[in-house]
Every structure is written in structure tokens, then in C-alpha cells.
Amino acid sequence: MIRVLVVDDQIxxxxxxxxxxxxxPGIEVVGEAEDGERAVARAADTRPDVILMDIRMPGLDGTAATERILAQAVDPLPRVLVLTTFDLDEYVYAALRAGASGFLLKDTGPxxxxxxxxxxxxxxxxxxxxVTRRLIEAYVHRADPVPDAPAALDALTAREREVLRLTARGLxxxxxxxxxxxxxxxVKTHLNRTMSKLALDSRAQAVVVAYETGLVVPGGPAPTAQA
Incomplete structure (x- = not known):
């Protein structure tokens, strides 16, 4: 049974x-919250598997609430699925960096x-x-150069880098x-070790790091195994 906490300021x-x-079937709603502060409290009380998180809310917004919830949670960490009426880049990036595992618009079908x-x-x-299209386009048009051998990835083994690269390519x-x-x-072991070494909370954050460090180049060749 998947335990879900629903967070949205519109009743x-x-x-x-x-x-x-x-x-x-297979889903149980264990709580509701109308704002970020309440979401943090309810997440601690109910320990949900998944949190449906609104972004724009009065007071503590969804991004800040996500960061606080994941920082305070104990393993296994809840997965945060962001739901919003906005697909603006700043919300995508903020949600991913906060540790969200997904990002859907509110016009998504049931x-x-x-x-x-x-x-x-x-x-x-x-x-x-x-959201995926806008995320990729932003990296295609980024002005800042990225290093050929990002220091942030030095701690990873060759295989861990390869698994991260393929994950970021969408496999x-x-x-x-x-x-x-x-x-x-x-594969899961390599990803878990990668996230631990890079101090990341989610697979989504790992993908962001792969793009930001230049490990993956948008529009590059299709994924292939490297020796």
C-alpha cells in the first residue's frame, strides 16, 4: 500500500x-495539508511514501517545504511529486534541487x-x-562553460559515472x-553510491548534476556503453 500525503492550498x-x-487500488491517503508549514508537520507525523506537493502556497512554499521535509526525514525518505499549474523554469529547477522525484502539471489526467x-x-x-523539454532547452542554451572533468564527479568510479550518464540520458x-x-x-547500488558520494537526496538531483557538470550534453549521441 502506497501511503500518500496531499499538499495544496486550494481546498x-x-x-x-x-x-x-x-x-x-493500492493507495492510501494518510493526510492533507494546506500550506508548507503544515506539510512539514504532517509528513513527520504520518511518514508517507509519496507527497503530492503544490509549489505556490502562502507562507512556506512547496520548494522550501520539500527541502525541510527531506532534511528532517529518516530512511526511507518520502518521494515528493510536485503538482503545479506553472511549468516555469525556476519552479522546475527549484523543485529538482530541493529533492523532488517528479514534476507534473495540474492538468494531468487522473x-x-x-x-x-x-x-x-x-x-x-x-x-x-x-517540463522535460524546457529543462533540456535551458541546458542547450546555457552560456556558462562546463569543465571537461568536473571536480564534483572525481569521487565516482568509472562505472558509477557511466550509470549516472545513462540515467541522465533517460534510461x-x-x-x-x-x-x-x-x-x-x-545499477541501483551504483546509483545509491553515487547519490551518497555527491550528497544527493534523489535520482532527479543526480540527473541535474549530470547536466550541470557536463557529464551529459543535451543533444549529444544516443546512449551507448563505454569501455
């Missing part, structure tokens, strides 16, 4: 999300939303197509395992 939207999720909850609960990351654990001729469990 009708919040009630609709709760009703939708409660009717879905079935897609339920699938997204299941996906982030399993440890996958999930983004609305428009699933299964696809990475097949490409590198290793098990899915080994």
Missing part, C-alpha cells in the same frame, strides 16, 4: 486529489497521476513532457542493466 483541488487517490504516484514510490523519476534501471550487462540490483 477544492486538495479534496479532488484525495478522492481520486482514495479510490485507486490515470496518469495515479501512475506517477506508483512510479515515484518505486524510486523512478517522472516529469511532464513540457530506466532495466535498460541500463541490459546495456551494461549487469543486474538491476547492481
Amino acid at each position: 477544492l483541488i486538495r479534496a479532488g486529489l484525495v478522492a481520486l487517490l482514495q479510490a485507486a 490515470e496518469r497521476l495515479i501512475e506517477a504516484v506508483g512510479a515515484v514510490a518505486r524510486g523512478d523519476m517522472l516529469f511532464a513532457p513540457s 530506466s534501471n532495466t535498460e541500463i542493466a541490459e546495456l551494461l550487462f549487469i543486474s538491476e540490483a547492481t
Whole structure:
């Protein structure tokens, strides 16, 4: 059973999300919150698996609430799925850097939303197509150069870098395992070690680091295994 906390400052939207999720098999809504401060408190009380987090809220916004929740949580950390009516870049970046595992717009269909909850609960990351496009375009047009051998990645082994590179290119654990001729469990181990070494809280943050350090270049060649 996936335990979900719903956070949104608009009562009708919040009630609709709760009703939708409660009717879905395998999902239990363990709490609601109308703002970031309440979300932090409810997350500590209920220890949900997934948090549906609104971004724009009075007082403590969704980004700050996400940072505080993940900083205070004990393992296993909750997965934060951001829901918003805005797909502006600053919200995408802020949510990812805060540790969010996914980013969907509020016009997402009910079935897609339920699938997204299941996906982030399993440890996958999930983004609305428009968000992915805007994220990639921003890196394509960035003005700042990136180093050829980022110091931030020096702590990683060659295999950990390769798994990170393929993850950032959008491959699933299964696809990475097949490409590198290793098990899915080994892929997860490499990713976990990578996130630990880089002090990251989520797979999504690892992807951001891969782009920011130049390990992955938008528009580059299709993923292939490296010797």
C-alpha cells in the first residue's frame, strides 16, 4: 500500500486529489495539508511514501517545504511529486534541487497521476513532457562553460559515472542493466553510491548534476556503453 500525503492550498483541488487517490487500488491517503508549514508537520507525523506537493502556497512554499521535509526525514525518505499549474523554469529547477522525484502539471489526467504516484514510490523519476523539454532547452542554451572533468564527479568510479550518464540520458534501471550487462540490483547500488558520494537526496538531483557538470550534453549521441 502506497501511503500518500496531499499538499495544496486550494481546498477544492486538495479534496479532488484525495478522492481520486482514495479510490485507486493500492493507495492510501494518510493526510492533507494546506500550506508548507503544515506539510512539514504532517509528513513527520504520518511518514508517507509519496507527497503530492503544490509549489505556490502562502507562507512556506512547496520548494522550501520539500527541502525541510527531506532534511528532517529518516530512511526511507518520502518521494515528493510536485503538482503545479506553472511549468516555469525556476519552479522546475527549484523543485529538482530541493529533492523532488517528479514534476507534473495540474492538468494531468487522473490515470496518469495515479501512475506517477506508483512510479515515484518505486524510486523512478517522472516529469511532464513540457517540463522535460524546457529543462533540456535551458541546458542547450546555457552560456556558462562546463569543465571537461568536473571536480564534483572525481569521487565516482568509472562505472558509477557511466550509470549516472545513462540515467541522465533517460534510461530506466532495466535498460541500463541490459546495456551494461549487469543486474538491476547492481545499477541501483551504483546509483545509491553515487547519490551518497555527491550528497544527493534523489535520482532527479543526480540527473541535474549530470547536466550541470557536463557529464551529459543535451543533444549529444544516443546512449551507448563505454569501455
